[in-house]
Amino acid sequence: xxxxxxxxxxxxxxxxxxxxxxxxxxxxxxxxxxxxxxxxxxxxxxxx
Numbered sequence: 001x002x003x004x005x006x007x008x009x010x011x012x013x014x015x016x017x018x019x020x021x022x023x024x025x026x027x028x029x030x031x032x033x034x035x036x037x038x039x040x041x042x043x044x045x046x047x048x
Contacts, residue, residue, distance in 0.1 A: 008041050 018024040
């Protein structure tokens with residue numbers, strides 16, 4: 001199930017859209033959390 005793995009990108013996309021549409025600031029904690037999400041999706045999609 002490929003689509004189920006990418007559902008974790010929803011928080012990252014919300015951060016980006018909130019920044020563009022609502023003008024919300026992107027702070028360091030959001031960037032760090034986004035990196036954790038992206039690295040988690042990467043690790044689940046690759047074989048170690």
